[in-house]
Every structure is written in C-alpha cells, then in structure tokens.
Amino acid sequence: MTHDSNVPYIGRATSRVDGPLKVTGGAKYAAEYAAPGLLHGYVVSGAIAKGRITSIDVSDAMTVPGVVDVLTHEHRARTAWLSYNYQDMIGPPGKPFRPLYDDKIQYSGQPVALVVAESFEASRAAAALVRVSYKSEEHITDLEAVKGQSYVPPKRRSGIAPPPKPRGDADDAFDAAPVKVKQQYRVPVEHHNPMEPFATTVVREQDGGLTIYDKTQGSQNNQAYICSIFGLSKDKVRVVNAFMGGGFGSGLRPAYQLYLAVLASQTLERSVRVALTRDQMFTFSYRPETIQTVSLGAEPSGKLTAIRHHAVAGTSHFEDHQEVVVNWSGLLYDCKNAKLTYELAKIDTHTPADMRAPGAVLGVFAIESAMDELAYEVGVDPVELRLLNYAEKDENDDKEFTSKALKACFKEGAERFGWSRRSPEPRSMRDGRELIGWGMATGVWEAQLMDTQARVTIHLDGTLEVASATSDIGTGTYTVMAMTGADMFGLPLEKVRVKLGDSSLPTAPVEGGSWAAASTCSAIKLACQALTKDLLEHARALADSPLKRARPEDVVARDGRLFLRDAPGTGVAIQDILRSAKLDELSAKGEAKPDSKVQKTHSSYTHSAIFCEVRVDEQLGVVRVARIVNAVAAGKIINPKTARSQILGGVVMALGSALEEETFSDHALGRFMNHNLAEYHMPVHADIKDIDVIFVDEQDELTNELGVKGLGEIGIVGTGAAIANAVFHATGARIRSLPITVDKLIDSPAFTAEP
Amino acid sequence: MNRYTFTQAVDADGAVREKIGADVRFIAGGTNLIDLMKYNVERPDRVVDITKLPMRDIAEAPHGGLRLGALVTNAVCAYDTRIAERYPLLREAILSGASPQLRNAATTGGNLLQRTRCYYFYDVDTPCNKRQPGSGCPAIGGLNRIHAILGTSEHCIATNPSDMNVAMAALGATVNVRGTSGERAIPILDFHRLPDDKPEVDTNLRGDELITSVDLPDEAFATHYTYLKLRDRASYAFALVSVAAALRMEGGTIAEARIALGGVAHKPWRRPEVEALLKGAKPGLQTFSKVADALLEGSRPQSQNAYKIQLAHRAIIRALTQAADGTPQSVADKAIL
Structure with missing residues (x-):
C-alpha cells in the first residue's frame, strides 16, 4: 500500500511494527541471549516464612558434574552494605529486600542460594541437593489477624497521592442520612503472572563492561540499581530490554534474579543467566490483599450526602508499599462530605507491588459495588444514580478537569449494550435455567505525563530513527513511536526505525502508569520539531536556498523534503541539505515535561463506563460473562488497533480478578500454595465471549502536546465491579469478596435453593 | 529434577523386567511425570520409555466392547469414530480435561495413574503424607477448597483429578496389566484406592506391573x-x-x-x-x-x-x-x- 503523507498515521488502526519479529521468533527476550561460556544460575527458594538460616550444606550439590559454585549469604562477592544502596526509583519507603544478604528469612520462597553450573540442567539438579536448615520464628501472613494494628504510612511513597483532606463532615452526614449503605469489600492477593517468566542474561564484554539483558519495565531504573549495589559506573553497565513478554507492573522494580545474575557474574567473572521458574514467579511482587469499608449516605433521591471509604492493605515488614485506593471515591462523585482513609498492616510476605491499575482495581471495585447497592436501596437506575452524582470538577483537589467525557461513555455504552431494556429487579431476567444479570460500573485512572526524552535522527538514505529508553511491555510502544515519527516527517512507516528498551538511549521513566504513549510520543514530537528547525538552519545556509527567509513555523518536512507549508513547491530535499552540510545523519533531542501551570489548576483522568451481562446457572452457580461493553474516554487515540487490544486485555484481566484469580496462602505455613498456572486460575479462551470497545470522542488541549491520555490500565478498572453487579442482578446474591467463585454463590443464602 | 538413567523398552516383558529393584518409572506421554520430576516430587533413579511398545491400537475386545491399548493417546481415543459412536461418555469426559496439546501427549495408561492436584503434594517444602509418609497433612485445616468430601482419612484428603477415570468407572472398564508373574485384569473400581493409612499408594497396581490395555464393556450407554x-x-x-x-x-x-x-x-x-x-x-x-x-x-x-x-x-x-x-x-x- 502506498503511503499518502497527507493522511496521518495517528488516529488510524495500524498493525504492530514489531509484529513480524514476534511471530517469527525474531524478537529476543532476556533469557534468549547467548554468550561464550555462559553459566546458568538456578535459584534455591526458602521453605519457611520467618526465622534464620542455621546452615546451608552444598556438599552434595557441588558433586553434580558441571556445577561451578553455589552462592549463599555466607559465600558471595561483596556488595553494598547499606539497604539504601538497594533503593530503586519505584520502590516505596523502607529497606528494600537484599537477596542472599544475611541469614534472615523474611518471607516464604525467599531466595536462599544460587547454584551456578555450566548447564541449566546441572544447576537445576544440584539446586535440589542444597540442604538448608532453619530456625523458625512465629510468623503472621493473614491480613485479617493484623488489620487491628493498621497504621497510616508515616512516609508517603513518591508519586502516590495520599488520601485528600476530609471535606465537610462525613461522619455527621452519614449518621443523619435517610438512606445508608455500609459494607465491607475484599480483594485477595493476586499475582501478575505475565507470560514471560523473569530472567536476566549478564554478558561480560571484552572491555570489562556488562551488557545485561533483563526482563524489566525500566532499563535505566535497573541500571542505576546495579551500579549502586556493585559500585559500577554507568558507562560499564548497559541494560537491554528490547522485548518483554508482559509485565503488568511486576517488572517496575528490579526483580531478584537480576541481582543474583550480576552477583554470580561478578563473583565468577563469567557471563551468567538466571531464569526464574513459574513457581518462583510467586516469590516477589503481587497485588496486596485489601479489606475496605465503604459507607454511603444519601437522600431518598439517591443524591449522595456522605462518602466514607476506608482501606487496610497488606504490606511487608520491610517496606510500606502504597497505592491510591480510596481517593477514587471522592473523585468520581459530587458530594459535600467525604472522608477517605488508607492504612497499612504488616505481614510476613515480600513487599507487594503495583499490578495493573494498582489501587484503582481495588478501590473502584469497592465504591462501584457500593454505588450499585445504593441504586437498589433508593430504586434508581445505576446509570441515573451516577449521573445524579456526577462530579463536574475534581473535588478532592478542587481543580477543573482537562477533559471528562464520562457522560458520553455512559450514553454510548448504554446504547450499544441495550441498557434501556434492563428489568431492574434482581432475578427478573432469565433464559431457561440461566439467570441473566446486567450490571454496570464506572472506571477511572490518571492521565499522566512523565519527564521523558527522545532522540530522532534523519539519515542520508531518507530513513528516520526515533529512540528513547522507554520499554514496550507488549503494549504497542514501538508502533506508536514509529507512527509519531512518520507523521512528523511525512514518511511511510517502513522508513522509520524505532529504538527503545536500552539504558544507553535518551532518558525515560519505567513503562507503567499508562504514561508511556503520551510521554514518549510527546517527546518524539518535540524532538522532530527540533530536528526540523536544525534542518532548516542547514537549508538556509545553502547557496540560493529557497528557504533562506523561512522561519521554523513556516516549514514542514514531508516525503523527504523540507518545504514551506503555504507553498509546497518551495523547498529542498532533505538529502541535499545533509549532503551539502557533509552529514550522513542529523539528530535532535526532545524532552516532554508535565506542564506545571496546567497542573496547578487542572486534573487529568481517563474514564470509562462498563456494561456487563452475566449468565448464572440457577442451581449450579456457574457464572459466565456473556458480553461486556467498555466505553472509554481517553483523549486522542493514537492507534485504535493497539488501543482496542489494550482495553480487551484489561477487560480479560478484570474478568479474572472478578471471577477467578486468588493466590491462596496457607497461613499456618505462611506460604502461597497455588503457585502455578494450573491452580492459579486466569481466564482461558473459553471464558471470553463478546467484548465491545468504544472510544468516545474526547478533545483535550491541556493534558499534553498530543491530547493523548493513555490506555494501559483503564480497561481493568471498574470492570470487576460491573461483573459483580451483574452477578447480583442475576442472582440477588451480593458477593463482596473477590473472586466470585461457585463455592461463594452456593454458600450464599440469597442464592437459590434446590428445585 | 534429579539425574537419572534413561532406557527404552522394546517389549512389555522387557519393560516389566526393567521395573524391578531400583526406583523406576515408566514414561509415556510424561504430561504428569515430567512436571512431578521438575518439582522434585518424583525423583526416579531410572526412567524407562515405553512409547515403542505395541500398545497403540483400539480394537474389538474378546468379550464384546473395545480394547484400548495403554498407549492410545487421549486425543486419539476421544476422536476415534468407534469411541465417539459407542462410548460418547468417555469421549466427552476426555475432552473436558486438559488442553489439546496435553491430550495429544497423554495416554490411557498414564491418565489412569495421574496423581492428585493437592497444592501440598506438589510443594516439597511442605509436609504431605502422600509424598512423604508420616510428615502430616496440612490440607486438613488448611487449604482444602478443592479436596475430597468422601472416603477421606485422617492422613489424606486428596482427590483423583482425572476425568477419563470417572467415565471409565461409570462404564465399568477393566484394566489389563502385566507383571513378572503374568497378566491380570483389574476391575476399574478396584484399580484406584482410598487413602486410608497408606495415602502414598494411589492404586492397586503392583510395583512390577505395567498397564497394557483397558477393556470397555459392550454396554456403552450411548444414548x-x-x-x-x-x-x-x-x-x-x-x-x-x-x-x-x-x-x-x-x-x-x-x-x-x-x-x-x-x-x-x-x-x-x-x-x-x-x-x-x-x-x-x-x-x-x-x-x-x-x-x-x-x-x-x-x-x-x-x-x-x-x-x-x-x-x-x-x-x-x-x-x-x-x-x-x-x-x-x-x-x-x-x-x-
């Protein structure tokens, strides 16, 4: 297909530029890089939840042919002593976990040794022969048991807004309210379980430098982490994460195999790979369990008079992991009285971590379930109730919204779904033995822009390279970066090369928070503008230059030419500009930064309205989600194709959270027990029926350069509540503890008795 | 996973002879055994590959019904037209389990010997009477949402996870085995055991015995x-x-x-x-x-x-x-x- 450079890519459904590499196996992942004499490390995981290691006997392990060494806290290279040196950009306040640091056991599954061998098989065989003895201490992993000792985190986590100051008097208003809803909601521990397990390949280069192929969402975060711990300079450590098989937040912080692989490489002065097993994927980051109480006071009309939302979340003994859980309740609804509180309680596990829409998945499930309960209480349609309490401004921070097309989401979503045909009574719709339930909810997530740099380079052969150290965790970053560069220079996509996933590229934050597309593409736009300006300067220096008197704002680059916007015939071939300047290429940088002036007066969020139909067998309690309509307001959509995929993925993950996902902990042993993909249930193809994604029109001139808001998380937010609300509508049973599994429905008194 | 020796049996008698003495496991599809070896639940000294044995046929049984060779894969069985027509119950049970990839590898004999999915059984850092007799059963009073409600003992509350076995039990199949002392036929209801005080023993198959085939009786309940x-x-x-x-x-x-x-x-x-x-x-x-x-x-x-x-x-x-x-x-x- 020939490219018409007058028709921009942005806004057009575009297939992934990295798609062919992925489907042909050409895309290499962290554990797929080879090196001469590569050693293989296998992690030995600890068996107890708390205590001390009394001895580690490696004698049998060392007899396995091919085994080179077994690293333990007693036998390893020296590393930084202070926990401060183990901090990373994303970590919460506290003392980060230091693998193989000392004899202390802080959680079950903690790495206690690394067997290093000439082959993976030898390292695995020997790992089973490492005998670790422990002295156990009393542990507590049950949040329920410690929720009474919850506390407000004394130090807030950078980038995480604490709950806003109370407005009005929510306690008095709730007491006086003619209609009250007060309920407790629970979301269990969930694990991210991306397809690609964590792995690191450390390659020792001839010059003594390390090239580290790592599964991470942020190459520069992990580069800084390794340099700090091992006392290495940044020019000797390059972290590459060109491709990532899913992250969902699990790769925001450095995972422990990175540290172990570098430790082994530094100890043995060899190239080393360490790949975690699927079981070991359950031995670090996870979504924290939360116990939430929502109290809503309302007029009989449904108008809210009081919102209280209190959450207690689990965290480790060594760090105060924090998320935005309760703020959403005060943000979504217009209410004079709101009191939002968020506390932590410590358990003997690893520190939880951000998992897709951290905090929002939890808090929005609670508030959107409570709003549904209120809708039945006052007899108002759930959509109408939300419109009645619609927040026209951000009452948490007393700011305007840069844009908020949520009403359009309600309208278009409801129309597509056929919401007007809903019969409001629970258990009033059925098809044979199946009860039909229709539920809805609102979703919300921050639209952020993070400080990000990009470099663009135009080459003599007419190709453009766009580069930034950001990551593509499977979301389509390569493609939107290419589309932005192509549009700015009026080139076909095939002429644009993308470089990302490399710590040596221009500075970019970790990929997370739904900010990558907005931030990176804004930086590319700025870099392209700078490059155009530089090209113009060279062009003006040409003899008889037709652009002699042109100003940067007068010219555009397109189809390999730089010409006057108003007189396209007047211009110069970029090739000629480079040639006469004796350049093979010309680069320029751009840096996108949040606009602090806008931020003083405005808040920026993405919104969604989710409509869901479930079908529940009236005797057997088997729930299936027949269809979901998710209408999203996310500003400008760069690539409708990958954007839709993002929402589909979010919806599927929400379905898992609502109906299937839970990491079971044996609190007597202090250990997660269903640590594999057979027993930790996530949706399979057969669970997924119709998912319809709508992007409503939302113009936003303020949120950033491009009016783009980001889509990585919004698909999962609120969708769980829509499913739970649909289950209530179908069955009359309100299950407030996720996931809604058959045992909970069968045990619910509201669920039907036998025929 | 431990180091082990690997041999390939060429006939059933040879396979049976191989199984005497050391800690030996037969391997066919390996869909369960390999996982268990990776988890260090199974640590055999010797693994004997039986996939070359002539036990892949589905044939008319001597007294009516069909005889399934022990190496007939779950996929071949489920999609065999005779099975589909005469034993749709077995077909549906098999197809309700696992995934196409697993069913392509898993065999009739192996499925009969599939081990429980109890979380504790799979995690060698926890006690389990089935895996390590006498170590205890943390599922009792622990995580037992998926466990048994019938025929349990104070030592074990694990379940048999197979779908195929349930259909074969309903049909009244017979398991044909061969050991060093000859052949015998075990009615399916006597093949698997309850845990009682020996939860480490799943079946009544003897140490030296090899499953050779399964007979499905003539009465097929096809309607x-x-x-x-x-x-x-x-x-x-x-x-x-x-x-x-x-x-x-x-x-x-x-x-x-x-x-x-x-x-x-x-x-x-x-x-x-x-x-x-x-x-x-x-x-x-x-x-x-x-x-x-x-x-x-x-x-x-x-x-x-x-x-x-x-x-x-x-x-x-x-x-x-x-x-x-x-x-x-x-x-x-x-x-x-």
Whole structure:
C-alpha cells in the first residue's frame, strides 16, 4: 500500500511494527541471549516464612558434574552494605529486600542460594541437593489477624497521592442520612503472572563492561540499581530490554534474579543467566490483599450526602508499599462530605507491588459495588444514580478537569449494550435455567505525563530513527513511536526505525502508569520539531536556498523534503541539505515535561463506563460473562488497533480478578500454595465471549502536546465491579469478596435453593 | 529434577523386567511425570520409555466392547469414530480435561495413574503424607477448597483429578496389566484406592506391573449419558465436582443406571447399591434427589469445602436429568445445559 503523507498515521488502526519479529521468533527476550561460556544460575527458594538460616550444606550439590559454585549469604562477592544502596526509583519507603544478604528469612520462597553450573540442567539438579536448615520464628501472613494494628504510612511513597483532606463532615452526614449503605469489600492477593517468566542474561564484554539483558519495565531504573549495589559506573553497565513478554507492573522494580545474575557474574567473572521458574514467579511482587469499608449516605433521591471509604492493605515488614485506593471515591462523585482513609498492616510476605491499575482495581471495585447497592436501596437506575452524582470538577483537589467525557461513555455504552431494556429487579431476567444479570460500573485512572526524552535522527538514505529508553511491555510502544515519527516527517512507516528498551538511549521513566504513549510520543514530537528547525538552519545556509527567509513555523518536512507549508513547491530535499552540510545523519533531542501551570489548576483522568451481562446457572452457580461493553474516554487515540487490544486485555484481566484469580496462602505455613498456572486460575479462551470497545470522542488541549491520555490500565478498572453487579442482578446474591467463585454463590443464602 | 538413567523398552516383558529393584518409572506421554520430576516430587533413579511398545491400537475386545491399548493417546481415543459412536461418555469426559496439546501427549495408561492436584503434594517444602509418609497433612485445616468430601482419612484428603477415570468407572472398564508373574485384569473400581493409612499408594497396581490395555464393556450407554464437569473456569481446570451419568432406558423407565463422581474422593466414586435404587424408576427430580442423598451419604466436609456436598447434590440431579432426557452436556458448548 502506498503511503499518502497527507493522511496521518495517528488516529488510524495500524498493525504492530514489531509484529513480524514476534511471530517469527525474531524478537529476543532476556533469557534468549547467548554468550561464550555462559553459566546458568538456578535459584534455591526458602521453605519457611520467618526465622534464620542455621546452615546451608552444598556438599552434595557441588558433586553434580558441571556445577561451578553455589552462592549463599555466607559465600558471595561483596556488595553494598547499606539497604539504601538497594533503593530503586519505584520502590516505596523502607529497606528494600537484599537477596542472599544475611541469614534472615523474611518471607516464604525467599531466595536462599544460587547454584551456578555450566548447564541449566546441572544447576537445576544440584539446586535440589542444597540442604538448608532453619530456625523458625512465629510468623503472621493473614491480613485479617493484623488489620487491628493498621497504621497510616508515616512516609508517603513518591508519586502516590495520599488520601485528600476530609471535606465537610462525613461522619455527621452519614449518621443523619435517610438512606445508608455500609459494607465491607475484599480483594485477595493476586499475582501478575505475565507470560514471560523473569530472567536476566549478564554478558561480560571484552572491555570489562556488562551488557545485561533483563526482563524489566525500566532499563535505566535497573541500571542505576546495579551500579549502586556493585559500585559500577554507568558507562560499564548497559541494560537491554528490547522485548518483554508482559509485565503488568511486576517488572517496575528490579526483580531478584537480576541481582543474583550480576552477583554470580561478578563473583565468577563469567557471563551468567538466571531464569526464574513459574513457581518462583510467586516469590516477589503481587497485588496486596485489601479489606475496605465503604459507607454511603444519601437522600431518598439517591443524591449522595456522605462518602466514607476506608482501606487496610497488606504490606511487608520491610517496606510500606502504597497505592491510591480510596481517593477514587471522592473523585468520581459530587458530594459535600467525604472522608477517605488508607492504612497499612504488616505481614510476613515480600513487599507487594503495583499490578495493573494498582489501587484503582481495588478501590473502584469497592465504591462501584457500593454505588450499585445504593441504586437498589433508593430504586434508581445505576446509570441515573451516577449521573445524579456526577462530579463536574475534581473535588478532592478542587481543580477543573482537562477533559471528562464520562457522560458520553455512559450514553454510548448504554446504547450499544441495550441498557434501556434492563428489568431492574434482581432475578427478573432469565433464559431457561440461566439467570441473566446486567450490571454496570464506572472506571477511572490518571492521565499522566512523565519527564521523558527522545532522540530522532534523519539519515542520508531518507530513513528516520526515533529512540528513547522507554520499554514496550507488549503494549504497542514501538508502533506508536514509529507512527509519531512518520507523521512528523511525512514518511511511510517502513522508513522509520524505532529504538527503545536500552539504558544507553535518551532518558525515560519505567513503562507503567499508562504514561508511556503520551510521554514518549510527546517527546518524539518535540524532538522532530527540533530536528526540523536544525534542518532548516542547514537549508538556509545553502547557496540560493529557497528557504533562506523561512522561519521554523513556516516549514514542514514531508516525503523527504523540507518545504514551506503555504507553498509546497518551495523547498529542498532533505538529502541535499545533509549532503551539502557533509552529514550522513542529523539528530535532535526532545524532552516532554508535565506542564506545571496546567497542573496547578487542572486534573487529568481517563474514564470509562462498563456494561456487563452475566449468565448464572440457577442451581449450579456457574457464572459466565456473556458480553461486556467498555466505553472509554481517553483523549486522542493514537492507534485504535493497539488501543482496542489494550482495553480487551484489561477487560480479560478484570474478568479474572472478578471471577477467578486468588493466590491462596496457607497461613499456618505462611506460604502461597497455588503457585502455578494450573491452580492459579486466569481466564482461558473459553471464558471470553463478546467484548465491545468504544472510544468516545474526547478533545483535550491541556493534558499534553498530543491530547493523548493513555490506555494501559483503564480497561481493568471498574470492570470487576460491573461483573459483580451483574452477578447480583442475576442472582440477588451480593458477593463482596473477590473472586466470585461457585463455592461463594452456593454458600450464599440469597442464592437459590434446590428445585 | 534429579539425574537419572534413561532406557527404552522394546517389549512389555522387557519393560516389566526393567521395573524391578531400583526406583523406576515408566514414561509415556510424561504430561504428569515430567512436571512431578521438575518439582522434585518424583525423583526416579531410572526412567524407562515405553512409547515403542505395541500398545497403540483400539480394537474389538474378546468379550464384546473395545480394547484400548495403554498407549492410545487421549486425543486419539476421544476422536476415534468407534469411541465417539459407542462410548460418547468417555469421549466427552476426555475432552473436558486438559488442553489439546496435553491430550495429544497423554495416554490411557498414564491418565489412569495421574496423581492428585493437592497444592501440598506438589510443594516439597511442605509436609504431605502422600509424598512423604508420616510428615502430616496440612490440607486438613488448611487449604482444602478443592479436596475430597468422601472416603477421606485422617492422613489424606486428596482427590483423583482425572476425568477419563470417572467415565471409565461409570462404564465399568477393566484394566489389563502385566507383571513378572503374568497378566491380570483389574476391575476399574478396584484399580484406584482410598487413602486410608497408606495415602502414598494411589492404586492397586503392583510395583512390577505395567498397564497394557483397558477393556470397555459392550454396554456403552450411548444414548442416555452425560459428563457434567463443574470447575473454576470454562476450560483447562480440574473438576471441583464432576458427574458421569449413564442410563439404559426402557420406554420411559430406567432399566440400569451408573453414576460416578469426580473431584470428591481419592478415586472415582461409585456406589452400585445406590444405582440400583433407580432400576425400574421413572426419571424425576424427587427420585434423582433421593439418589443424590444416598450417593453422598457419609460425606464429610473440611474447613473450606462444605459447598462441594451441596454442589455435588445439585450436579447429580442435573446430570441424571440430562442423561434421562438424552441431552448430554457437550464440551463444545462452554456452558452448562
């Protein structure tokens, strides 16, 4: 297909530029890089939840042919002593976990040794022969048991807004309210379980430098982490994460195999790979369990008079992991009285971590379930109730919204779904033995822009390279970066090369928070503008230059030419500009930064309205989600194709959270027990029926350069509540503890008795 | 996974001879054994590959019915036209389990020996009487949402996870085995055991014996049958409760009934004396409910799985209804009928 450079890519459904590499196996992942004499490390995981290691006997392990060494806290290279040196950009306040640091056991599954061998098989065989003895201490992993000792985190986590100051008097208003809803909601521990397990390949280069192929969402975060711990300079450590098989937040912080692989490489002065097993994927980051109480006071009309939302979340003994859980309740609804509180309680596990829409998945499930309960209480349609309490401004921070097309989401979503045909009574719709339930909810997530740099380079052969150290965790970053560069220079996509996933590229934050597309593409736009300006300067220096008197704002680059916007015939071939300047290429940088002036007066969020139909067998309690309509307001959509995929993925993950996902902990042993993909249930193809994604029109001139808001998380937010609300509508049973599994429905008194 | 020696058997007698002495495991599809070896649950000294043995045929059995070679894969069995026509119950049960990739590798003999999915059994850093006799059973009082309600012991509350086994139990299959002292035929109901005080022993297969084939009896219940499987997601999950129901109808009356339950015990659960209650009865909710009561008599819930009693009760009624109506559950539907 020939490219018409007058028709921009942005806004057009575009297939992934990295798609062919992925489907042909050409895309290499962290554990797929080879090196001469590569050693293989296998992690030995600890068996107890708390205590001390009394001895580690490696004698049998060392007899396995091919085994080179077994690293333990007693036998390893020296590393930084202070926990401060183990901090990373994303970590919460506290003392980060230091693998193989000392004899202390802080959680079950903690790495206690690394067997290093000439082959993976030898390292695995020997790992089973490492005998670790422990002295156990009393542990507590049950949040329920410690929720009474919850506390407000004394130090807030950078980038995480604490709950806003109370407005009005929510306690008095709730007491006086003619209609009250007060309920407790629970979301269990969930694990991210991306397809690609964590792995690191450390390659020792001839010059003594390390090239580290790592599964991470942020190459520069992990580069800084390794340099700090091992006392290495940044020019000797390059972290590459060109491709990532899913992250969902699990790769925001450095995972422990990175540290172990570098430790082994530094100890043995060899190239080393360490790949975690699927079981070991359950031995670090996870979504924290939360116990939430929502109290809503309302007029009989449904108008809210009081919102209280209190959450207690689990965290480790060594760090105060924090998320935005309760703020959403005060943000979504217009209410004079709101009191939002968020506390932590410590358990003997690893520190939880951000998992897709951290905090929002939890808090929005609670508030959107409570709003549904209120809708039945006052007899108002759930959509109408939300419109009645619609927040026209951000009452948490007393700011305007840069844009908020949520009403359009309600309208278009409801129309597509056929919401007007809903019969409001629970258990009033059925098809044979199946009860039909229709539920809805609102979703919300921050639209952020993070400080990000990009470099663009135009080459003599007419190709453009766009580069930034950001990551593509499977979301389509390569493609939107290419589309932005192509549009700015009026080139076909095939002429644009993308470089990302490399710590040596221009500075970019970790990929997370739904900010990558907005931030990176804004930086590319700025870099392209700078490059155009530089090209113009060279062009003006040409003899008889037709652009002699042109100003940067007068010219555009397109189809390999730089010409006057108003007189396209007047211009110069970029090739000629480079040639006469004796350049093979010309680069320029751009840096996108949040606009602090806008931020003083405005808040920026993405919104969604989710409509869901479930079908529940009236005797057997088997729930299936027949269809979901998710209408999203996310500003400008760069690539409708990958954007839709993002929402589909979010919806599927929400379905898992609502109906299937839970990491079971044996609190007597202090250990997660269903640590594999057979027993930790996530949706399979057969669970997924119709998912319809709508992007409503939302113009936003303020949120950033491009009016783009980001889509990585919004698909999962609120969708769980829509499913739970649909289950209530179908069955009359309100299950407030996720996931809604058959045992909970069968045990619910509201669920039907036998025929 | 430990280091082991690997040999390939060329005939059944040779395979049986290989199995004497050291800690030996036969391997065919390896869909369960390899996982268990990776988890260090199984640490054999020697692994004997039996995939070259001539046990891949499906043939007419000597006394009617069909004989399935032990190496017939689950996929070949399920998609064999004779099985589909004559034993649709077995076909549906097999297709309700695992994934196409696993069914392509898993064999009839291996599926009979599939081990439990108890979380503790798979995690060598925890106690488990089945894995390490005498170490204890943390599932009792621990995580037991997926565990047994029938035939449990104070030592073990694990379940048999197979779907195929449940259908074979309902059909009344016979397992043919060969050992150093010759051949014998074990009725399917005597093949698997309850845990009692030896939970480490799943079956009555002797140490030196090799499963060679399975005979399916002539009576196939090809019209009034169903395999109803209830689980935590629509596919690729082990049964919380499953019911294989097979009826022979004469006019509007039940002439013969078979009901086997999966997901509730250490073996497929059948009680022929309860099935006899249906002989001569007309299908009906009350009758089915009584049968369900009788089948579940003696069930003992653990701390997290009382729901299974209620769920199994309802599932039995639904399955008998489906069987009687001649409207079997189909895995293709991805929904309960």
